[in-house]
Amino acid sequence: MSIIANRPLHALGVCDQVAALDAGEVSSVELTQHCLDRIKQHDGSLNSLICSDASAALAAAAAADANRQSGDSAPLTGVPLVHKDIFCTIELPTTCGSRMLESYVSPYEASVVSRLASAGMVTLGKANMDEFAMGSSNENSFFGAVENPWKRTAVPGGSSGGSAALVAARLAPAATATDTGGSIRQPAAFCGVTGIKPTYGRVSRYGMIAFASSFDQGGVIAASADDCAAVLHAMSGHDPRDATSSPEDVPDWPGALAKGGGLSGLRIGVPEEFFADGLDEGVAVAVRAGLAEMEASGATLVPISLAKQSLGISAYYIVAPAEASSNLSRFDGVRFGHRCDNPVDLADLYERSRAEGFGAEVQRRILIGAYVLSAGFYDAYYKKAQQVRQLIASEFDEAFQSVDLIAGPTTPTVAFDRGAKSDDPVSMYLNDLYTVSANLCGLPALSMPCGFDQDLPVGLQLIGRAFDEERLLRAANHFQQITDWHTRMPEVA
Ligand code: GLN
Numbered sequence: 001m002s003i004i005a006n007r008p009l010h011a012l013g014v015c016d017q018v019a020a021l022d023a024g025e026v027s028s029v030e031l032t033q034h035c036l037d038r039i040k041q042h043d044g045s046l047n048s049l050i051c052s053d054a055s056a057a058l059a060a061a062a063a064a065d066a067n068r069q070s071g072d073s074a075p076l077t078g079v080p081l082v083h084k085d086i087f088c089t090i091e092l093p094t095t096c097g098s099r100m101l102e103s104y105v106s107p108y109e110a111s112v113v114s115r116l117a118s119a120g121m122v123t124l125g126k127a128n129m130d131e132f133a134m135g136s137s138n139e140n141s142f143f144g145a146v147e148n149p150w151k152r153t154a155v156p157g158g159s160s161g162g163s164a165a166l167v168a169a170r171l172a173p174a175a176t177a178t179d180t181g182g183s184i185r186q187p188a189a190f191c192g193v194t195g196i197k198p199t200y201g202r203v204s205r206y207g208m209i210a211f212a213s214s215f216d217q218g219g220v221i222a223a224s225a226d227d228c229a230a231v232l233h234a235m236s237g238h239d240p241r242d243a244t245s246s247p248e249d250v251p252d253w254p255g256a257l258a259k260g261g262g263l264s265g266l267r268i269g270v271p272e273e274f275f276a277d278g279l280d281e282g283v284a285v286a287v288r289a290g291l292a293e294m295e296a297s298g299a300t301l302v303p304i305s306l307a308k309q310s311l312g313i314s315a316y317y318i319v320a321p322a323e324a325s326s327n328l329s330r331f332d333g334v335r336f337g338h339r340c341d342n343p344v345d346l347a348d349l350y351e352r353s354r355a356e357g358f359g360a361e362v363q364r365r366i367l368i369g370a371y372v373l374s375a376g377f378y379d380a381y382y383k384k385a386q387q388v389r390q391l392i393a394s395e396f397d398e399a400f401q402s403v404d405l406i407a408g409p410t411t412p413t414v415a416f417d418r419g420a421k422s423d424d425p426v427s428m429y430l431n432d433l434y435t436v437s438a439n440l441c442g443l444p445a446l447s448m449p450c451g452f453d454q455d456l457p458v459g460l461q462l463i464g465r466a467f468d469e470e471r472l473l474r475a476a477n478h479f480q481q482i483t484d485w486h487t488r489m490p491e492v493a
Contacts, residue, residue, distance in 0.1 A: 003025055010035070048161075061122045079174075087110040104337050127176075133209075139422050149490040185445060203232075228446070251469075268299050268300065283458050302403050311388045325365070410461040411435075445464070
């Protein structure tokens with residue numbers, strides 16, 4: 001039976017593309033050309049990519065086809081993808097969405113990029129993002145806002161807004177992304193696609209530009225959980241070049257999903273705090289309907305309480321800026337990136353290069369970070385936030401004694417309009433209400449589409465025990481076998 005059947009090539013996800021390539025129904029050059037055509041046709045308005053290189057992509061695709069012909073292929077040989085522009089690449093510039101790195105070309109490559117290239121994937125280009133991954137709407141990119149393909153006046157979420165928007169618009173079957181406080185899951189939710197942030201340490205941070213190093217984690221956005229599993233498997237694993245990379249073995253997630261299996265016996269904790277004040281009614285309805293589907297498939301829904309959950313935002317927005325203020329001190333106008341014209345002395349060089357190179361939100365984070373780390377305020381803010389982080393982690397540990405997964409909404413609302421929150425940082429930060437806890441505790445978490453509210457996609461979040469991505473992926477994969485939300489595609493005219 002034909003894999004492609006009557007479907008357009010962009011309706012094929014990662015696994016379908018592999019199957020079609022294996023069956024000889026299509027070549028990597030054809031798949032890659034199809035993506036490049038769609039990028040050309042639709043990305044002018046979406047603005048989901050910062051750069052692409054058609055000839056390099058086609059050359060890589062031709063090499064992939066040749067490797068397949070000679071029987072020398074890896075699991076994903078010939079499947080195209082886009083990298084979030086936070087991952088260093090040698091052939092393409094790496095801007096991190098910032099004027100600071102506007103024309104920066106890295107002398108080395110991120111481990112994620114090398115691993116996916118070794119797995120045979122073809123790089124199409126680099127995805128737009130909030131500057132230095134700080135934001136929840138992609139409005140903080142130096143390269144302009146990204147449109148949500150479901151509603152052109154709405155934001156795609158952030159910081160991996162380009163990755164989510166381009167997968168939703170089917171410009172590529174998958175994109176890499178990063179998640180420090182929700183930046184994979186929140187844009188995946190806003191754009192109606194699936195995104196997974198694995199356990200901290202699962203994916204190497206080598207060559208991934210640092211925002212808040214104790215939270216930052218690479219992952220993937222694709223249409224479905226099985227597509228995410230395939231790409232995540234190829235990018236995970238120990239890397240001696242990242243001191244926080246975990247030595248844990250990477251299970252065969254694609255193999256586990258292929259075995260199938262329902263949800264019977266699965267205990268899903270549903271925290272009451274995830275459905276409290278601040279959650280839009282339409283989002284709650286869609287998420288509860290999704291949970292009911294899982295229950296009908298044999299899962300047991302267990303009401304739980306995570307009382308410390310509400311402290312997550314405050315703790316995150318102290319510790320993450322603190323780490324950012326330290327990480328971003330390297331951008332001094334001397335070693336990397338933007339340098340101001342005609343500095344009068346060294347202090348002027350530092351000050352003007354940073355004032356010109358960093359946008360407003362990045363400057364705000366650096367100021368907050370420097371403040372909470374300063375001698376007079378360290379105990380009151382930074383130290384206390386780290387203690388809260390511990391409390392939240394203990395609460396999760398306790399919850400996971402009696403449940404296998406925790407579920408709820410990914411975001412309190414569906415995608416909002418551009419400009420609606422840009423003058424109010426605190427209301428922007430509240431987007432991350434349900435996502436930051438997993439980052440504070442390093443836990444794996446996934447968002448998958450579970451319905452619509454006001455004609456915009458709603459995301460259902462699953463959080464798992466550390467290193468238990470398999471259970472997340474299996475639950476999501478099963479959900480996607482009994483529902484079709486993940487197959488819905490926006491009209492991109
Ligand atoms: N929205 C959050 C922030 O602005 C999370 C960003 C991220 O995960 N990179 O910090």
